[in-house]
Amino acid sequence: MSDSKPIDIPVLALGPRGDDMTGRAILRQLEELLAALVERDEPGSIDLRSLPFGPEDRQLLEEALGEGEVEAEVESMGPSRVRETGIPGIWWVTHYGSDQQPLAELLEVTYCPEILITPSDAAKEGLSALRARLFESDHMGR
């Protein structure tokens, strides 16, 4: 075996199909979902991992949707990146695991993704926490 040459096995070859059919289909579906949001106040979303989604599709979506005004990062069981696209009402949400592995990638059509909204229970807890801090500073501080 000493004379065997190392061979180069290409681990990454072509993209799945080399077209952006899925991307086009997603854009059509987004149009419907956004209409439903505007007309009937119904939010919706698309799971990008459930589709045969190639680099060409991603590029098409990124170009067509563009960048919006909001970009947020949520830190809960690993990071989640939430950004509004250039089409208001369409949000690109990516959930990562604690090892930065993407777990789920969604296009959410909504006024505000639920993960950004403070849950009312948490707000209640926040209120009592704040009061406790005020109490502390009133009594201990100057």
Add this chain to the structure above:
Amino acid sequence: MRDKTVLELLQARGVSRRGFLKFCATTASLLALPPSAAAAIAETLGKTRRPSVIWLSFQECTGCTESLTRAHLPTIESLIFDAISLDYHHTLQAASGSAAEAAREEAMKAAWGQYVLVVDGSIPLGEQGYYSAIAGVSNLEMLKETAAGAAAIINMGTCAAYGGIPQANPNPTGAVPVSAIIKDKPIVNVPGCPPIPVVMTSVVAHYLTFGAVPELDHLGRPKSFYGDTIHDRCYRRPFYDQGKFATSFDDEGARNGWCLYQLGCKGPTTYNACATVKWNDGTSFPIQSGHGCIGCSEPNFWDKGSFYQPLSAGIWGDRQATLGTAAVAGAAVGAVAAASTRIRQQHASEEK
């Protein structure tokens, strides 16, 4: 502990409401459910009591457990397992010996009729089942006993699902799959040698979430992961369609990443999620690493001819001998037929 809901358990572990939403969204995505199912999952988990899981390992190589412990998504996965409480798994649990057996009996008693039984490995029937025994109890006996109180059974790996390698010709131990013994419980097969880690965790998560087995194909496999062939989701498929095939493992074609059909790839008749979910944190899968699919999630995969023989090649013993014998026999019969015709013709002309 046991009567807390899954949501309460997660909250007790410091998972916030947002974390929970994320958990539900990623679970829906993993289970290949529409995103709208996330809300349903959230609701169910808020109500479901923590189910109990007993994992039995029979005639197996521990590869399935090895694979499972390498599930990526550590956070989500460990949550699922913490939540479902693995009450008995003789490889993973700390207890051993009679303490371990006691744990199994206790878990069975505490959740009789409600626990999920996970099995890896096949069950030998030869020698009254004593080719494989745990703590003096044969696999056959232990399976019957434990299955009796189970709500559902999940077979992890091809051995438990279809008999796998222990059952391969000549099957010295008389190995059979779980379904050959247990007929009266819902059974989910999660075949693979081993199965993909997240497929294992997701199937358990599905049961946990909905309290019911997912939709299955005719071989008892969840359709969400075993719905397509490797071939139909393979990134090398364009090469198959273009007629570009690697003809050895280091030729031009192999270097260019062409289709591995001619090198024995069993992708066209194999249903599994390797081509989409992939292995090792989504890094790659066998075909992407240059080796054809061996069809490990299909029944009898070990006995379907060589892994390196093209799928369309014959699978019976000596092919050339079959054809040679047939040709010789046919020629002989033809010669006899011609000779007898000649004789008849001769008689006929003599009679004239």
Add this chain to the structure above:
Amino acid sequence: MDLIDFARGPALQWSLALFIFGIAWRLIGVLLLHRKVDHSLPRHQDTTMGGVRLIFSRMWPKPEFRQSNAVHYALSYTFHIGLFIVIFLFRPHMLFIRDLTGLSWPTLPSGFVYVIGAMTLATLVAMLVRRMSHPVLKMISNFDDYFSWAVTALPVATGLLAVSHLGARYETLLALHILSVCLLLVWFPFGKLMHATLFVISRGTTGALFERKGAST
């Protein structure tokens, strides 16, 4: 054993054996037959070329019939060439034969073969329609004609269904494909499909006879 393993294994093994057996039987049987001695004075001594010539010249219509038979010839050629391409120039098929014989040869892109397969099937259907609508042809057609048509068309149809996953799961369709091929293999030597080999003998013999007599062919 599931259907596909049965089809791939015993079914294919036995039908291939019968196929080879039957062809050997019929060819040897015909070749060894006694031929009547022709006492007439031959016009030509060497008749080989006459035989060979007829084998080929009969592949093309005579000028007189060219007009009226053009469509029929076109159809017949299309499906025969189509069959050849589909059977021999599809890589899985070539590999099947390579496994049996050790021979290998270049093949065509699979996608192209599917298109040819669809054309072949359409042409076969047209041939059947013609057979069933032509008053004379209809009258002289027997079971062998229809059955031979069916066993020829079925592998093409099931092959196309299998690759497009239409109607059932791939392995089921593939098993049906292989079983339909088994049927073809078993029927082949004993019905009129044997023309694929016997045409050489029949035309050759006729051509040689014509040559000897000096008849125009």
